[in-house]
Amino acid sequence: MSYLLVVEDEAETRQLIAEIAAEEGYDVEQAADVRQTRILIERRRPDVILLDMQLPDGNGMELWLDLQLSDTKVVFITGHSTVDSAIQALRCGAIDYLQKPISLRRLKGVLGELKTLMHADPVAGSEDCFAKIIGQSPAIDLLCAHIEKVAPTQATVLLVGESGTGKELAAEAIHLASSRHAKPFMPVNCGAISPNLIESELFGHEKGSFTGADRQHKGYFERASGGTLFLDEITEMSMELQVRLLRVLETGRFMRVGTHEEIEANVRVVAATNRNPEQAVQDGTLREDLYHRLSVFPLQLPPLRERGDDVILLAQHFLDDLNREGKTAKRFGPEALAAMRGYSWPGNVRELRNFVYRSYILADDLIKGDFNAFDLDEQAPTQGAEILVPVGVPLADANRQLILATLRQCGGVKKLAAETLGISIKTLYNRLEEYGELSETADQ
Incomplete structure (x- = not known):
């Protein structure tokens, strides 16, 4: 049984996480501050730590870096999540991060992914993940190092780079180095699909939901279940569709066109654009809230x-x-x-x-x-x-x-x-x- 340590100063939140983790099959202990955490770790090294970033007697991220537990998986908990803090957490080696108030569905999802990751063959997904990325320059070495960091997590990734820099290859490398490597990798060029069809292509539709819908159609989110969905040229999406995508990313659920029945979106989303995303936000072609949700871990692809x-x-x-x-x-x-x-x-x-x-x-x-x-x-x-x-x-x-x-x-x-x-x-x-x-x- 995997040993999980919850480090959280809010008693109710700590107890809730502990109960859910126990239900998911973990052996759980709790700590409320840095001092208690160090005492418990000296007694027994955890397989997983759910660690609050701000503790009464110290900073959780600094504690994690000081502990140097190479074989322990860490998930940070924060009540003040920002893009910068999320990026910093992932670059410190975090598998994922949870934002307060914690969603029970998201907590269960993260705990499930952790169990899968700990019991998976560590080489199976990453052995050939960079086979298609040709290069030995420092810029490519840095890109591959960042991919290795973010791939095992469930964080959404935004790839930014000029046309022809290999954004799809980078997205596929993230997929292959993740625990989802045995499931589908589905690339979608949002600019190549008719605006009238893209909603149906992404989320699917029911028979009779519109003229020409003579049968049920499963969209990319459904067909990529368990795997990775690569959304290229994300700024080409209509603003209405961007709202729907944001809702899927936040709730983990979607509906086919023509029905009100929700379906679980068990996919990891990697998005890409060849434009400056911040400029796209200013120009009104990319929603600011969607940009922040997609760019939990932004990666810049170097030009040739x-x-x-x-x-x-x-x-x-x-x-x-x-x-x-x-x-x-x-x-x-x-x-x-x-x-x-x-x-x-x-x-x-x-x-x-x-x-x-x-x-x-x-x-x-x-x-x-x-x-x-x-x-x-x-x-x-x-x-x-x-x-x-x-x-x-x-x-x-x-x-x-x-x-x-x-x-x-x-x-x-x-x-x-x-x-x-x-x-x-x-x-x-x-x-x-x-x-x-x-x-x-x-x-x-």
Whole structure:
């Protein structure tokens, strides 16, 4: 039987927690202050501590840090919960936190999760949780460290980062490192679903609840039961739907469209946005109360430009995948590597992946011209030209780079360059004249 210590100065609250914990199968003892807590811990080390942040003779969080009980799970109790205090509690290693007045349903849920966590294989959920996150930069190491801290808790997480930084991968890592790893992970892009359908998609609907509802439909909250629901682009939700989501997060229950019967929402919510959430609150696209409820543990995802040589690790990872699929052995040339390091990648990892894929395809098309961002010789680096055309460059500029680089590669022979490019010699002359690059020297 797991031993649980309740540390709470309010006698009625302490007794209530002790009774509920005993009903849930814990061996329970109680302490009202720091002094009693230290005495009880010296006698017997608890498996779980429910610890009030403010005690008559000290601070609960400082007590916890001083005790250094690495094998004990802690849940903080607070009567003055704020986003900052919740974040601080979780970063101190708390599994969760309870706000006064304590909800009995939430208390039972936390105690149940603790039992599951203590009896679970500690490696099963976290062994490969970071397998899809490629990188060795300090920014990525810090992100993974924070994920490891928050994953075992039931805290809602708000992922904030530019488009293409890998918010869904981070959400999946949180899921895989949690006690919910064996249950579904369901990503939902709130901006990709019609505003008329998103309520039904999230919460489900009953047959006949609206025109076209010819059968009962289970929404994401129901289908993700026991697992994790990832709500991407949360600021794209209507304000009315944000109210409903807030109610689900606070009560742990929801209703399908067309019924008044409540269903328990046994899911962990991870949300994400590519906007500044505080600015979204000011702009009126995100409710302030929902923002605070979602950002119990906010995580900032670093843009690729702040990840140093991770850009090369990622590019090589994408190229390795393409080489395996295509049974090829293409490699990056030194100029391409330097160009990738020097580019800011405003589209982040998504832009890099698309660039590698596009360049890989072009390599097959332009083998005769020996021209692309990779070493085309599969055995040794090519001596041919290399270019890097980032996403966002105007098409006319990209065409100019392509034409001039091909002409150089063909030794200035315009006929060969035109054939390589797949255009007529007349079109090539017109383009060169437009660029001010038309030489009077005859082709050899």
